Amino acid sequence: MSNGQNQSWRPTKRDAMFLGIVAAVIILLVLGTSERTTKDVPSDETHRAVSKLSECLSCHGAEGVRPQPVGHIKGGQCFQCHIQPKGWRGASK
Numbered sequence: 001m002s003n004g005q006n007q008s009w010r011p012t013k014r015d016a017m018f019l020g021i022v023a024a025v026i027i028l029l030v031l032g033t034s035e036r037t038t039k040d041v042p043s044d045e046t047h048r049a050v051s052k053l054s055e056c057l058s059c060h061g062a063e064g065v066r067p068q069p070v071g072h073i074k075g076g077q078c079f080q081c082h083i084q085p086k087g088w089r090g091a092s093k
């Protein structure tokens with residue numbers, strides 16, 4: 001009788017685990033894309049006043065009051081990653 005031809009597929013424990021892992025990876029990817037970790041430039045007087053990259057680094061350079069985190073990209077266009085405040089009047093840097 002059991003010639004293996006019309007055996008229907010029945011999920012085993014291994015199949016269930018595999019599907020579980022696939023589902024977990026997809027969920028993590030979806031959650032990961034919706035979450036921005038780069039902080040916006042604060043919309044305060046200080047940050048509205050600066051218009052030069054070198055000014056940013058006088059506070060956010062290694063010696064500044066608020067240094068960039070260790071391993072942060074050196075230089076670069078700040079506003080490519082840190083969105084500038086609304087009503088910004090300085091030049092894009």
Ligand code: HEC
Pocket residue numbers: 039040041042044046047050051052053055056057058059060065066078079082
């Ligand atoms: C006069 C000093 C000063 C200058 C100039 C300055 N910042 Fe800041 N910045 C600060 C301080 C202090 C904070 C943290 C306090 C706060 O949240 O307002 C901060 C916070 C930030 C944050 C948010 C991250 C955090 O720690 O909360 C970003 C992004 C940032 N600055 C980017 C910039 C960029 C880009 C420029 C140049 C256009 C710039 N800053 C110029 C002093 C400065």
Ligand code: HEC
Pocket residue numbers: 037038039053056057060066067068069070071072073075076077078079080081082
């Ligand atoms: C390639 C993208 C990129 C560019 C360009 C960039 N940053 Fe960042 N910056 C990040 C990311 C991502 C983080 C948060 C991750 C971390 O802590 O390293 C961060 C963190 C920071 C923080 C600390 C925020 C906190 O969490 O307290 C400051 C201050 C900052 N950046 C300033 C600057 C300044 C000033 C410039 C321009 C000279 C700049 N960044 C350019 C991506 C960037």
